[in-house]
Amino acid sequence: MVSALYPGSFDPVTRGHLDLIERAMPLFDHLTVAVAINSQKSPTFTAEERVEMLTEILPLGDRLSVVTFSGLVVDFCRQKKIGAILRGVRTVSDFESEYQMALTNRHLEPTIESVFVMPSAQYSYVSSSLIREVVRYGGDVSSFLHPTVEQRLRDRLQSKQ
Secondary structure, three states: OOEEEEOOOOOOOOOOHHHHHHHHHOOOOOEEEEEEEEOOOOOOHHHHHHHHHHHHHHEEOOOOOEEEEEEHHHHHHHHOOOOOEEEEEEOOOOOOHHHHHHHHHHHHHHOOOOEEEOHHHHHHHOOOHHHHHHOOOOOOOOOOOOHHHHHHHHHHHHHHH
């Protein structure tokens, strides 16, 4: 078995993300959920807030942890001796972009494998950007977000209006 990294923006973390984490746990000795710090993006929540939300709702322990990172995923994996990168694939377009990224990562670091996991059908169309948009217009997202995350997202987006 091997350790894996699940990188993402998690802005906000959805039940689709949580589903992927749950599906991945039996596959790896340890899973690190890594909140990406990307200076090119303007996230709704700071990296620290996203880590805080993840640590509130995930069963952290010896086999699951949450961190932040910046830079190349393969560099972070190399530094932490992580052998696999976990990625969710919802659609054909997801696969195309993830496939390109996986091949690039393999070129940069051949010893790190990319592992693709499909979400449950009920979350196959859920994205953080879609959820943010629904919340902006007052829609019900309770089936897509943990209640803690939903409240924080509503509070954040309503304060911006």
